[in-house]
Amino acid sequence: MGQKKVFLALLLMTFLACRLGEARIKLVALPDRDKAVVRLDNPAATLVEEERVLLLQKGINKVDFAWKGVQIDSDSIRIQILSHPKEVTLLSVSYPPNEDALVWEINSPQPWEEKIRISYILYNIDRLVTYKFMADKKETKVDMQSFLILRNFSGEDFENAGFHLDYGEPFAGSVQHEGTKQLLFLKKNSIPIEKVFTFDAARLPWDPSKVEGNVGIPVTYVIKNEKKSELGEFALWGGKTRIFQDDGSGTTIFLGEDNASYTPAGKKMELIIGDSRDIVVTQHKMKDNRINLRRDTNNRVILYDTEEIIQVKIENFRDEPAVLTLIQHIPGQWDMSETTHKYEKEDAGKIKFLVSIPAQGKETVVFNYNRRNVR
Amino acid sequence: MKNKTINLVAFLFLAGSSLLWAKIDLVTLPERDSVQMTIYNSADITLVRDSRTLTLSRGDNNLQFSWANTLIDPTSLELFTKTMADKINIMELSFPPRVKDLGLWRIKSDVSGRAPVEINYFTSGISWRAYYIATLSTDEKTMELEGYVRVTNNSGEDYENAQVRVIVGKINLIDQIAALARRQYPYGSPLPMPPAEQQPRARRESAMLEMKMAFGAMDSVSAAKPKEIIKEGLSEYFLYTIEGTETIPSGWSKRLLSLRQADIPVVNFYKYEEERYGQTANRFISFTNDTKHKLGNEPLPDGLIKAFRKVDKDDYLSYIGADNAKYIPIGEKVELDMGKVQDVEVEVKMMDFKTKNYLFNNPGGNISGWDEERTYEIKVSNYRSLPAKVEVMRNFPHQYWELAKQGEFGEYKKVDMDTVQFTLELEPNSVKKFTYTLTQFEGDRRHSM
Numbered sequence: 001m002g003q004k005k006v007f008l009a010l011l012l013m014t015f016l017a018c019r020l021g022e023a024r025i026k027l028v029a030l031p032d033r034d035k036a037v038v039r040l041d042n043p044a045a046t047l048v049e050e051e052r053v054l055l056l057q058k059g060i061n062k063v064d065f066a067w068k069g070v071q072i073d074s075d076s077i078r079i080q081i082l083s084h085p086k087e088v089t090l091l092s093v094s095y096p097p098n099e100d101a102l103v104w105e106i107n108s109p110q111p112w113e114e115k116i117r118i119s120y121i122l123y124n125i126d127r128l129v130t131y132k133f134m135a136d137k138k139e140t141k142v143d144m145q146s147f148l149i150l151r152n153f154s155g156e157d158f159e160n161a162g163f164h165l166d167y168g169e170p171f172a173g174s175v176q177h178e179g180t181k182q183l184l185f186l187k188k189n190s191i192p193i194e195k196v197f198t199f200d201a202a203r204l205p206w207d208p209s210k211v212e213g214n215v216g217i218p219v220t221y222v223i224k225n226e227k228k229s230e231l232g233e234f235a236l237w238g239g240k241t242r243i244f245q246d247d248g249s250g251t252t253i254f255l256g257e258d259n260a261s262y263t264p265a266g267k268k269m270e271l272i273i274g275d276s277r278d279i280v281v282t283q284h285k286m287k288d289n290r291i292n293l294r295r296d297t298n299n300r301v302i303l304y305d306t307e308e309i310i311q312v313k314i315e316n317f318r319d320e321p322a323v324l325t326l327i328q329h330i331p332g333q334w335d336m337s338e339t340t341h342k343y344e345k346e347d348a349g350k351i352k353f354l355v356s357i358p359a360q361g362k363e364t365v366v367f368n369y370n371r372r373n374v375r
Numbered sequence: 376m377k378n379k380t381i382n383l384v385a386f387l388f389l390a391g392s393s394l395l396w397a398k399i400d401l402v403t404l405p406e407r408d409s410v411q412m413t414i415y416n417s418a419d420i421t422l423v424r425d426s427r428t429l430t431l432s433r434g435d436n437n438l439q440f441s442w443a444n445t446l447i448d449p450t451s452l453e454l455f456t457k458t459m460a461d462k463i464n465i466m467e468l469s470f471p472p473r474v475k476d477l478g479l480w481r482i483k484s485d486v487s488g489r490a491p492v493e494i495n496y497f498t499s500g501i502s503w504r505a506y507y508i509a510t511l512s513t514d515e516k517t518m519e520l521e522g523y524v525r526v527t528n529n530s531g532e533d534y535e536n537a538q539v540r541v542i543v544g545k546i547n548l549i550d551q552i553a554a555l556a557r558r559q560y561p562y563g564s565p566l567p568m569p570p571a572e573q574q575p576r577a578r579r580e581s582a583m584l585e586m587k588m589a590f591g592a593m594d595s596v597s598a599a600k601p602k603e604i605i606k607e608g609l610s611e612y613f614l615y616t617i618e619g620t621e622t623i624p625s626g627w628s629k630r631l632l633s634l635r636q637a638d639i640p641v642v643n644f645y646k647y648e649e650e651r652y653g654q655t656a657n658r659f660i661s662f663t664n665d666t667k668h669k670l671g672n673e674p675l676p677d678g679l680i681k682a683f684r685k686v687d688k689d690d691y692l693s694y695i696g697a698d699n700a701k702y703i704p705i706g707e708k709v710e711l712d713m714g715k716v717q718d719v720e721v722e723v724k725m726m727d728f729k730t731k732n733y734l735f736n737n738p739g740g741n742i743s744g745w746d747e748e749r750t751y752e753i754k755v756s757n758y759r760s761l762p763a764k765v766e767v768m769r770n771f772p773h774q775y776w777e778l779a780k781q782g783e784f785g786e787y788k789k790v791d792m793d794t795v796q797f798t799l800e801l802e803p804n805s806v807k808k809f810t811y812t813l814t815q816f817e818g819d820r821r822h823s824m
Contacts, residue, residue, distance in 0.1 A: 178472030256546035274546040284791040317704030
């Protein structure tokens with residue numbers, strides 16, 4: 001048996017040396033795979049399932065499986081007997097010392113050509129997803145293409161393997177160790193988009209005229225993963241998204257890029273494309289007084305309320321009307337005493353105004369509030 | 376199919392010796408039909424659309440594209456067919472192992488023959504910037520504005536007869552294109568990787584040879600009149616398309632006139648604000664980017680504006696100053712800061728100081744409130760032979776104050792809760808003076824107002 005192993009190992013070395021130059025997964029009885037399926041549905045780990053045919057002799061067979069130079073999770077290795085699952089049995093699995101290998105002891109009642117399936121988790125092979133969106137000139141809809149980027153740094157070459165995802169089309173192909181491959185796997189046209197301008201008072205400067213350089217208002221495209229958008233059947237993976245626009249003269253411009261986050265069905269995908277410099281927001285605090293002072297026995301103020309006024313001037317220099325999402329933050333306990341525009345409460349300390357500004361127009365939002373029981 | 380790939384690789388090896396310098400080569404079709412560059416200036420990125428005609432055979436075709444010594448982002452590579460989209464399928468793009476700067480497209484074709492295709496990609500190393508020259512009339516009531524666009528190509532690739540477009544606006548970018556271009560593997564690797572080696576820039580010597588030829592060619596076809604720039608708004612950006620085509624070899628830059636407008640009415644004024652400009656006045660030139668000011672057709676991209684003034688009837692010039700203008704949307708008023716001046720002077724003096732109206736805690740306790748009263752005299756002198764408008768901004772330490780004023784000034788407005796602005800109009804060689812008394816309420820006096 002020992003002799004046999006050496007012999008086989010030698011045979012393998014010769015075989016590999018000329019083809020690949022380095023050690024690969026080896027299955028002593030049969031070096032070639034019949035079929036391999038690489039499953040990329042789990043972003044954290046890639047599962048490989050490969051089928052091979054063993055030439056079993058009657059009695060106990062020792063099958064050597066080695067993976068020198070290949071990043072396999074050895075605890076994840078499983079073997080399935082396919083041709084005679086009831087008759088052929090796996091007796092034991094043993095791991096030789098200091099080697100990336102294992103030995104299966106398989107008992108066969110007959111000399112059979114036995115089909116088996118080996119599965120294991122393979123490290124350093126993974127996939128990324130990228131998107132390309134093409135917006136129409138009016139920015140009402142996008143055509144979406146989603147690409148799979150297969151990165152194989154596992155040490156193993158895959159030839160004519162099947163690559164399976166959790167949605168989109170599976171595909172067959174080859175990818176060598178250290179190779180990268182890009183494939184289009186999903187295409188949807190005319191997905192409606194919403195274009196949103198956002199000013200968050202906690203993030204952007206209040207007075208752009210006092211800032212060196214340009215202050216832009218972030219512009220976001222919002223896409224809903226739903227039926228109406230020709231989507232909604234599955235969660236969209238997150239990935240880098242590049243957004244282009246049809247310029248109306250047969251070519252395109254690049255609008256910007258963002259990382260799309262994982263978007264389950266029914267949820268929105270929000271992508272910042274860039275800044276609008278044609279909407280200018282200037283915010284001032286016009287009043288900040290303490291009222292309703294309450295004092296301790298030493299006449300020191302220990303509790304008070306405030307009276308505050310915020311004035312926000314929004315200028316739209318664009319040719320088209322715009323709706324600005326205006327986010328304001330008010331800490332602590334507060335109540336609104338007067339406001340020129342309706343707002344929604346996002347949470348205890350955050351309010352949101354949706355302000356429509358006509359084309360080449362102006363709008364001023366003023367709100368007065370009292371903060372209560374400030375210590 | 377295997378054989379074909381090997382042939383192509385073999386071809387590349389042969390070509391290797393003559394193509395050591397920067398060159399994009401497409402094995403089955405080396406010549407470009409046309410090329411369009413869309414150059415951004417908020418980030419180092421240019422979108423290149425490269426049109427070529429492939430000769431395809433029925434079945435599987437492999438197309439190799441390599442870009443050694445350029446600054447192309449391999450993750451941006453895209454190939455598409457311009458016709459017969461239903462008969463020609465781009466199956467995949469692979470980046471073979473242990474080869475750098477090379478991509479291989481597998482194209483499945485139902486037809487054989489010539490097929491026009493377009494290859495799109497991003498490159499870094501090409502940039503543009505805007506700058507302006509403003510010339511004020513002798514009376515400083517109007518100015519002539521010239522806007523320029525300067526395109527610089529340091530990409531390692533020569534772009535001949537390219538349609539050049541530039542984008543005004545700020546795009547969102549999550550990766551630097553130059554960093555993507557330097558990666559060892561186009562999409563990185565799941566393994567932790569040592570930092571990418573700094574790739575040497577494209578070699579200049581070889582590129583120079585080509586460039587000279589290209590420039591000679593260009594000069595001979597140059598028209599007698601300057602090129603027009605067509606401008607249009609797209610999304611939140613503005614697209615400038617330069618008429619015709621340009622040849623910009625690597626290492627060169629090119630300046631184009633994008634705007635020339637005379638007789639733009641301007642307002643000259645001066646600002647004084649100690650907290651921002653110190654104790655001198657700054658001169659400003661103001662105009663609005665609208666039709667009333669003979670502008671307003673396009674936003675003005677950010678860039679340095681150098682301002683001059685015609686000093687006599689022979690049009691000799693004097694240099695006033697320069698300002699980095701921010702992006703100016705259509706309809707917006709712009710104020711260009713020309714820097715400190717000596718011919719308009721603002722002097723601020725505190726003439727009187729008092730405290731009063733003290734409040735105390737419980738009898739025998741500490742002071743809990745008081746008022747501070749300061750009287751300031753502001754003297755504004757215009758030493759110029761032209762009238763001057765001066766804005767004096769005063770910032771107060773907090774919002775609990777009252778102001779009483781006297782003297783000659785036109786306007787006074789509250790900018791926000793602790794800032795006021797006085798505006799004065801001065802005749803040539805004149806002085807104006809006014810005083811104001813500011814009462815600041817401190818401690819408990821703030822709440823007993």
